[in-house]
Amino acid sequence: MKNKLILTALLATSALSAQxxxxxxxxxxxxxxxxxxxxxxxxxxxxxxxGKYDKEDVLKAATVLQxxxxxxxxxxxxPGSDKGKGWVDTRVKPALFTDGPKVGKxxxxxxxAANELAKAAAAGDAGAVKTSFEAVGGTCKSCxxxxxxx
Amino acid sequence: MKNKLILTALLATSALSAQxxxxxxxxxxxxxxxxxxxxxxxxxxxxxxxGKYDKEDVLKAATVLQxxxxxxxxxxxxPGSDKGKGWVDTRVKPALFTDGPKVGKxxxxxxxAANELAKAAAAGDAGAVKTSFEAVGGTCKSCxxxxxxx
Numbered sequence: 001m002k003n004k005l006i007l008t009a010l011l012a013t014s015a016l017s018a019q020x021x022x023x024x025x026x027x028x029x030x031x032x033x034x035x036x037x038x039x040x041x042x043x044x045x046x047x048x049x050x051g052k053y054d055k056e057d058v059l060k061a062a063t064v065l066q067x068x069x070x071x072x073x074x075x076x077x078x079p080g081s082d083k084g085k086g087w088v089d090t091r092v093k094p095a096l097f098t099d100g101p102k103v104g105k106x107x108x109x110x111x112x113a114a115n116e117l118a119k120a121a122a123a124g125d126a127g128a129v130k131t132s133f134e135a136v137g138g139t140c141k142s143c144x145x146x147x148x149x150x
Numbered sequence: 151m152k153n154k155l156i157l158t159a160l161l162a163t164s165a166l167s168a169q170x171x172x173x174x175x176x177x178x179x180x181x182x183x184x185x186x187x188x189x190x191x192x193x194x195x196x197x198x199x200x201g202k203y204d205k206e207d208v209l210k211a212a213t214v215l216q217x218x219x220x221x222x223x224x225x226x227x228x229p230g231s232d233k234g235k236g237w238v239d240t241r242v243k244p245a246l247f248t249d250g251p252k253v254g255k256x257x258x259x260x261x262x263a264a265n266e267l268a269k270a271a272a273a274g275d276a277g278a279v280k281t282s283f284e285a286v287g288g289t290c291k292s293c294x295x296x297x298x299x300x
Contacts (some may be wrong), residue, residue: 026190
C-alpha cells in the first residue's frame with residue numbers, strides 16, 4: 001500500500017491507467033527527453049573520439065543510445081501530438097505522421113546504426129565506433145532535415 | 151568531411167571538445183531529459199502491470215531504464231549546475247552535491263533495483279517485475295524527498 005502511494009505520487013504528472021492513451025503533452029515531453037538523452041550520448045562519444053578514448057564511458061553512452069533507439073518511440077507520436085508543448089513546443093512537421101514508409105526507413109536505418117555502434121563500443125573498437133557514430137549522426141540529420149522545423 | 155559537417159551541425163547546441171567540461175546548462179538539460187525518459191519507462195511498465203501485460207513492451211521500457219541508471223549520470227552534476235536552467239530551472243537541492251555517501255547509497259540502491267527490474271522483464275516474470283518496479287519507485291522517491299525541491 002505504501003509502495004502504491006509512492007508510485008502514485010511519482011507518476012502523478014504522467015499517470016497512465018492501463019487502457020489510457022498517452023496524453024499528447026506527455027508524449028511530446030517524453031520524446032523531447034529521449035532525443036535529448038541520445039544527444040547526451042552522442043556528445044559523450046564525440047568527446048571520446050576527439051580526446052582520450054575511454055571504453056567504459058563510450059559503452060555506457062552507446063548502451064543508452066541503443067536502448068532508446070529500440071524502445072519503440074513511435075508510440076509517442078500519438079494523435080494530437082503533431083502540435084503542442086512538452087518541455088517546449090514540438091518542432092515535428094505534419095509529414096512525419098503521414099510519410100509512413102519513408103519514416104520507417106529512416107527509423108530502421110537509425111536502429112541499425114545504433115545497434116552497430118553499441119556492438120563496436122562493446123568491442124572497444126574506436127575505429128568502428130567512429131564509423132557507426134557517423135552513421136547514427138547521418139540518420140539523425142536525415143530525419144531532422146525532413147521532419148523537424150528549423 | 152561531409153559527415154564531420156553533419157555532426158558539427160547536430161552537436162552545435164551541445165558541442166564538447168575533447169577536454170571541455172560539460173556546460174552547466176547542458177548538464178541540467180540532459181539530466182532532466184534522462185529522468186523524464188526514465189519516467190516514461192516507469193509509466194509504460196505501470197500501464198502493463200495494471201492492464202494487459204506485454205513482455206516486449208515491458209522489456210523495452212526496462213532496458214531504457216537500466217541503461218540510463220548505469221550511464222554514470224553523476225557526471226552531469228558538474229560544478230555550477232546546482233543552479234540554473236536546462237529545459238526548466240533545476241530543482242536540485244545543494245545537499246546533493248555535498249552528501250556524497252548518502253547520495254551514493256541511494257544511487258547504488260537505484261542501480262541495483264533497475265538491474266533487477268531489467269532481469270525480471272527479460273524473464274517475462276510479471277510478479278518479479280512488479281516487485282522490482284516498486285523497489286525502483288522507492289529509490290526515486292527517496293532521492294526526490296531529500297534532494298529535490300517541491
